Amino acid sequence: MARPQRVIHVGIGSFGKRWCREFLKTNVDDGTIEIVALVDVDPKALEYGRSILGVKESACYTDANKAFSEVAADFCTVVVPPNFHEAVVDVAIAHGVDVLSEKPIADTMEASVRIARKIKAAGRKMAVTMSHRFDQDKTTLRRIVRSGKLGRVNNISCRYQSDMRQHMAWGALFRHTMQDPMIIEGAVHHLDIVADLAGGHCETLFASTWKPDWAEYAGDTDGVVTMVFDNGVRAIYEGSSSTAVGLNDWYQEYIRVDCEFGTAILNHREIEVFTRQDLPRQKHREGTGQKVPLLVQPKWINHWLIQKFAEWRTGGAEMETHVEANVQASALIFGSIHSARTNALVKLQDYIHSFG
Numbered sequence: 001m002a003r004p005q006r007v008i009h010v011g012i013g014s015f016g017k018r019w020c021r022e023f024l025k026t027n028v029d030d031g032t033i034e035i036v037a038l039v040d041v042d043p044k045a046l047e048y049g050r051s052i053l054g055v056k057e058s059a060c061y062t063d064a065n066k067a068f069s070e071v072a073a074d075f076c077t078v079v080v081p082p083n084f085h086e087a088v089v090d091v092a093i094a095h096g097v098d099v100l101s102e103k104p105i106a107d108t109m110e111a112s113v114r115i116a117r118k119i120k121a122a123g124r125k126m127a128v129t130m131s132h133r134f135d136q137d138k139t140t141l142r143r144i145v146r147s148g149k150l151g152r153v154n155n156i157s158c159r160y161q162s163d164m165r166q167h168m169a170w171g172a173l174f175r176h177t178m179q180d181p182m183i184i185e186g187a188v189h190h191l192d193i194v195a196d197l198a199g200g201h202c203e204t205l206f207a208s209t210w211k212p213d214w215a216e217y218a219g220d221t222d223g224v225v226t227m228v229f230d231n232g233v234r235a236i237y238e239g240s241s242s243t244a245v246g247l248n249d250w251y252q253e254y255i256r257v258d259c260e261f262g263t264a265i266l267n268h269r270e271i272e273v274f275t276r277q278d279l280p281r282q283k284h285r286e287g288t289g290q291k292v293p294l295l296v297q298p299k300w301i302n303h304w305l306i307q308k309f310a311e312w313r314t315g316g317a318e319m320e321t322h323v324e325a326n327v328q329a330s331a332l333i334f335g336s337i338h339s340a341r342t343n344a345l346v347k348l349q350d351y352i353h354s355f356g
């Protein structure tokens with residue numbers, strides 16, 4: 001068996017703690033990786049990581065540059081807020097280390113494109129953890145759609161609604177102080193999932209975002225995005241992080257894929273499929289379709305993505321979310337913000353090219 005790959009983990013905040021407890025731990029325990037250093041500007045956060053992962057005190061750093069200079073690593077995992085991603089990526093590149101980063105690539109479109117370009121120029125590997133696309137329910141839905149049994153995809157509808165309207169309800173302070181929390185921290189996953197199911201690049205989108213009075217946030221918590229893809233698929237997304245009752249919270253989203261010969265619906269982690277019969281004017285009702293059991297495998301979301309990255313680094317399949325491909329996911333969110341600000345349709349591929 002290949003030796004475990006050496007990982008420097010950066011960022012032990014609200015989600016980074018989960019990385020330590022769950023995602024890294026699983027992959028340390030099965031020999032995929034070993035944690036050679038931990039980095040966080042907050043010593044208390046380091047203490048937490050150390051207690052979970054058993055890393056030596058001398059391998060815990062408050063300065064990323066010092067950690068990468070003193071400890072040899074194969075790749076790093078980046079779980080700091082999006083506006084700090086680029087600084088960590090720069091340090092990794094300077095030390096010849098590959099990068100598995102939390103989404104989005106960065107906090108702006110400029111920085112996202114810049115990071116992809118720097119990684120390419122340096123000949124390094126970088127991928128982004130689009131966790132939810134690689135969850136069990138979304139992966140099963142993708143398999144159904146990709147099988148072709150329902151024919152060509154026509155239209156996709158995705159709904160996310162979470163009741164996190166109170167201050168600090170959405171995990172970390174930065175989401176309550178930033179300008180576009182719903183699009184950057186929420187839709188980043190959902191639009192990525194929609195594009196994946198559409199099976200093409202988004203050609204045009206139009207977005208409207210807003211903040212209801214009751215949302216204790218600085219930025220917009222609600223939004224609607226319509227999209228047209230280059231293969232003709234249409235999609236609509238509605239998202240809210242300040243809804244009254246949380247009908248489709250994280251991990252419980254509603255996604256309907258309408259195809260040529262049928263419809264597949266994912267709702268609250270259950271999938272049902274309706275298949276067209278050779279009968280005129282069919283009528284069906286949600287909740288009465290053929291239930292499809294979810295796929296089973298040992299690892300999902302970031303547990304799986306860490307393993308996929310380790311495999312890619314050692315000659316396995318390229319990660320679907322390699323940074324160059326993932327620029328499309330960044331464009332979906334920053335293009336949506338641009339559309340909402342200008343109240344105009346955005347031609348997304350032109351928008352990407354405008355950043356060089």
Ligand SMILES: NC(=O)c1ccc[n+]([C@@H]2O[C@H](COP(=O)([O-])OP(=O)(O)OC[C@H]3O[C@@H](n4cnc5c(N)ncnc54)[C@H](O)[C@@H]3O)[C@@H](O)[C@H]2O)c1
Pocket residue numbers: 010011012013014015016039040041042045062064078079080081082084087102103104129130131132171172173174185
């Ligand atoms: N995939 C998902 O489902 C998911 C869920 C939540 C968060 N995230 C992503 O994870 C990342 C972190 O989010 P969070 O909620 O944990 O944020 P957070 O603010 O709770 O934690 C960030 C941590 O990074 C540390 N930090 C900040 N700047 C640093 C630097 N320059 N060097 C080292 N450490 C630094 C902070 O001290 C803090 O401990 C973001 O990119 C976010 O979008 C992804």
